[in-house]
Every structure is written in C-alpha cells, then in structure tokens.
Amino acid sequence: MRVLVLGGDGYLGWATALYLSQCGHDVAVADNFVRRQYDFELGADSLVPIESLQVRTAAWRELTGKSIEMFVGDLTDADFTYQMIKDFRPESVVHFAEQRAAPYSMIDRKHAVYTQVNNVVGTLNLLYAINEIDRDIHLVKLGTMGEYGTPNIDIEEGWLELEHKGRTDRVLFPKRPGSFYHLSKVHDSHNMEFACRIWGLRATDLNQGVVYGQQTAETMLDDRLATRFDYDAVFGTVLNRFVVQAVLGHPLTVYGSGGQTRGIIDIRDTVRCIQLACENPADPGEFRVFNQMTESMSVLDIARTVAECYPGEVTIDHLENPRVEYEQHYYNVTHSGLVELGLEPHLLSDTLITSLFDIAKRYGDRANLETMRPGVDWRGTGGQP
C-alpha cells in the first residue's frame, strides 16, 4: 500500500513512517520542518538528539534496504500539496502535519491565529487535492481527545445517537475543547465530515490521547533513527515530562489538584493504530472516528505512578493551574473501534517507565530546566512564554 505520512519528521510522524515501511508499505514522508523552528523560538530541544530527515531516511535505507521518499514543503501551499499527491499517488494519507501543542496556541493572538490558519488551511488544501485528484484516497487524520473536553456524559467515538423530545438522530459528538489548538482540530473535523458528505471522500479521524514513550522497534535499531522526546512545558507531553523531572531530581509539576483525567496511549500503540486505520479504510463518503487511546488516568495518578517507579526520591509540586479546565469531572470514554480492528494495547507499565528513565538518564545533561516552567497562561492576554 502506498502511504504518505504528512508531518513525517515529527515525534509520531517519523515513528509511524518507519513502522509502516517495516510493515512492507511503500512510504513517503512530507514535512516543512516547522516543528524544529518552534524549538528555536522557544529555546527548547528534544532531550534525545535527532538527526536531519535526510540522515534519518538514509540510515533507514542503509539498515533495511527500504527507501522512504521525502517531500519538503508546506500544506498551506496548495501547489505543493497538489503536486505531491499527483507525484506520489498515495492510497492513504496520514496527516500529522499540524501545530500540535495547546500551550503554543495560547501564547498570544498571533500564535492562536497561526495555529488555526495553519491547521485548518492545510487540511482544507488536502481535502481539495484529494477531491480533485483521486477521491478514493483514504485520509487518516490525527485529531485529539482534547476536542471533546470533559463532558458529563460518556464520550463516544465521534458520533452520538441521541434522542430529543421523542425524536432521534445520529450527530457529531458535541465538543467543548480547551484551547485554540484543540479548537483547530474541531474545525478540521467539521470540514472533513462535510467533505465526506458532499464529495464522497473517505476519512478516518483519530482522536488521540496523550502519547507517552519514545521508542518503537524501528527507532531502536539505530541512534540515527531516534524520534523526538519533548519535555518542555509547551510541547512536552505530561508523562514524558514527569520522567525527565524525576531523573533530574526536579519536582514533578502537576497543574492544580491534578484531578483532571485524560486518555493516554503508548507510542507503540499509536503507530499500530495508524497501520490498522490505513489497512482498513473508511468507506466512500464515510467520516469515521476512533478514539485512539488505551486507558484513562488523572494527571496526579500519572505523577504518582512515575514517582513510585523511580528508584530515587521524587516530590510532586502542585502549581497554580495555568489552564482553564475542570480538575474534578466525569470521564468515561468509548475506545473499542481500534481494538475491534486488532489493536492489542500496551497499558502503562513499570517496564515502560523504567525504559524512559534510562533514556532520560542517558541524555539528562542535555536538559534545560528553564523550558519546563509553565509560561503560558490561559487567562492572560498574551504573555510570552
């Protein structure tokens, strides 16, 4: 199967490209390297050093004999997007190529506008390119569990069968996202549902939980194949950040009481979910949604789990919550769709956390404590991080 991975130089895009290539698919990656640019802006960096995309793909070819074609450009550039789809003629497009950090979108007006324009226009261009070039191309798009917010009802997989005043309908699950980033993905989802409805496109929206872990079977083959490990307050995901804090002897920084509960997923399950979505495409006209997470945990429970696993002493600090979110709430999520396709979840284990400690220890001297302090205030009017 020909699979084009957009955002293929990023944390998950790169690991996904390797996994799909290893599975025998004919893989290409596209990236504009803006994720590396955000690091310069924020003075942050991946804890694990990463190679350029050129070195990465060359190393993969050297080690496995498999080649991964590379497209360098920006989805908001429609000419680039159309030409890439025409040149590679994918059967599936896996779309990771969005600004993906909630705090980054909340820095100030410019970052909010940038995030929404970048994400919405990139996806619109892609929908039009697929519509005009080949409506049979299956779009596998990364959404986020954060699109739903924390409703007081069970979270279903994208759609909701509801009854109201004695009548019934199947509707898009009502969403109440928590940042301008999360909102950009809600906008994308609405645009995609419309494109499926009017043009008969096939799309799968993967509402992913918070990802943890840094290694897959493929990235472990060689240091040159490593993917990012972000631990800063803007791009770092919470479990990865706690691991680095534990290893550095820094308190784990829990926002508020830590009762806020989120869906989580191991990076090894992420890449498998993408494979399952690609190999089992949505039907023509179908806007299919899966909740791509394997278990739910509160932020405080994640911190306690990391603290308990760590052989040394770990303290937990409760910081004033810079976000606006419920810290006590109902949270029950349906996430059976991907399991029905064959996902066998890796649940969070001591073994995984121990391996993350090893990574953090190996590269601990590269850590920059400054970047771990939350500098973006949801209630503010645009303080720089």
Next chain:
Amino acid sequence: MRVLVLGGDGYLGWATALYLSQCGHDVAVADNFVRRQYDFELGADSLVPIESLQVRTAAWRELTGKSIEMFVGDLTDADFTYQMIKDFRPESVVHFAEQRAAPYSMIDRKHAVYTQVNNVVGTLNLLYAINEIDRDIHLVKLGTMGEYGTPNIDIEEGWLELEHKGRTDRVLFPKRPGSFYHLSKVHDSHNMEFACRIWGLRATDLNQGVVYGQQTAETMLDDRLATRFDYDAVFGTVLNRFVVQAVLGHPLTVYGSGGQTRGIIDIRDTVRCIQLACENPADPGEFRVFNQMTESMSVLDIARTVAECYPGEVTIDHLENPRVEYEQHYYNVTHSGLVELGLEPHLLSDTLITSLFDIAKRYGDRANLETMRPGVDWRGTGGQP
C-alpha cells in the same frame, strides 16, 4: 449606548447602523468594502443603486442631524481592529463583517480557504481585542441557521440539554452545516464559546434565517440611504431573487424539488433583533445563542407565495440542485429568545411582497439575467461561477 457595527456598509449592516442611530445610540460603522469587490469579481450588482459609505453617512447627518463615525479597514488586520476598539470604545460590537454567501465559498478551493480564513481570523482578532482592551464589551455576532443543517430533532437555541446513558449535560447543539461558509460560522461559534468560558467575555450569537425585504423606516427616508438588494445566484437571498425573476418575466428557479425548508426573517425584524440583543447584553462569561428567524417555509412554498402575489403570469422552474442538501426533511426550530426580549415579528405578507415588486419594477432595467443562473456546483471540483 455606544455601538460599533462591523460590516456597516453591507446589506444588513447599513440598515442596522441606521436603525440603532435612529434609536438614539451612538453608532460607528466599519467596513473594508470587500462586498463591493465581490460584485466586480462576479460581474453582479445590487438591483437598487447604493451610494458610497461617505455619501450615505453624510445624507444621514443631513436628514437627521445624527452622525455615524466611519472606520475603514479589515478585521484580519489586528492593528486596525485593536486601534478601532481603543478609539471608539464601544459597549456593543455588532459583527456582520464576514463573507456571507454559501455559493461564494463553494466556487473553488481558493474561495473556501478565503472564506474560512477571513471569517475565523477576523473574529479571533476581535475576541482578542475585546479580551485585551475591555472584557465588558458585548459581542453581538451574526451566525446563521445554516450552521445547524437539517437534523431529525428539534433545533434549540444554540445549546442542547441532553441525556445519554442515564447521565445529563448541557452541550453546544451539534451542527452539520451545508457549505464551507456555514462551516466558518460553526468554527466562529466554537471559538466564541471558548473565549467566553476562559476569559469571561459576553457574547450573543444570532443564528439568522434567510433575510428578505429591502426597506426599513430609515432607508426609506431618502434614496441615498438605500441598502443593497441582491438577486444574483451567489449573493441574492431566495425570496428577493424570486421577486426579481417574477417582475422580469423569468421563471422562478427552485433548486431540486424545493422541499428544503429554511427559517426566514424580514429585514425590519433583523434590525430590531440586533437592537434587542445590544440593549439586553449577555452576562459576563455567557455565550448566548438566539435563533433569529420568525417562521419556516420551504423554498417551493416561497416560490408559490411570490407567484400567487404577482399580478402577472409566473412560472416555476425546478433546476437540478447544485447544492448537496436534503429536499425532504424534518424542520422544527425553537426561536423564542428574541420574542421574550420584545420582538414582534413581521410575518411574510402580501403587502411586503408587493412592495418588493415595486422596487424590482423601479430598477428592473438594471437587472442582469446572466448572474441569476446557478454556476456553483457543490459536487464539483472548482468550476468558476
């Protein structure tokens, strides 16, 4: 009360500015005149000639002694938006300043992207400007009934109390809009609800039905105060278009069977609704939604009503529907919020339609039949109109 009307040179913005000024409010208008630019692009024009904004405001001052301040600029230019809010310091901002035609957004990729970026970024800039300058400013934003689509359940006013698996929540009403334009308004609504939630802003979202009519008590004072009367296939609203077709002896062009039912409202009720929303602001933190329509009619019933009122012969043509929409569907809308604030609806009457015939007759020699042919195909891949 100080009220800033954004898009104050447009069909409804201008009539609203006059009405609020007549009510004794201190009114300013802002516009970038892009609506006049769309006419050049499409080779279309208002049937009723309209004056420049400078002549309009001067005539209003000459006739009533009331002045309307004018800001010329674009909401997507944040510097302009911030400076205008700082200079005028409104208590209410009435926001009509968006690309408002579904067919225009469906012309091709460029028009879809333009519509979403223009509308979403303009509103984001405004939300940030209010947040940073004065959180007490009440935002009165024009949405559209088209955001809801045609669900199989009753359409409530923006929010839905729902029960699911024995639990309850109050959620944003799930939406299934019918064009990239309607989607842009759905995106706006989500962004606004978030801004109210995290910053405590006050906002009223007015999901307006299809507007008909061209005259208000104020615009009738002098020809120089006339507002637009659009009858082309891109910007013309359906009843206004049918009136012109009847007068010109052209068949009324119904898309498909015409069973598609929509909420409708008289322009005189539109301006009154805006006044009621401004004078009864939302609470701090409240995202309030009203369905701004007074009755529902199918497109075929609108055509038949026009045909019956017209003294001459009128035929009705059923064209292949260029849109993707249900032509038979359930449609029952709650629209009591504005009535509770004091709206006394003008329902569609023979008298109103007769007055529209008079307008169409007076200016019939200005009509361009070419522009009435539907040239934008929802299913297509970007044919020019």
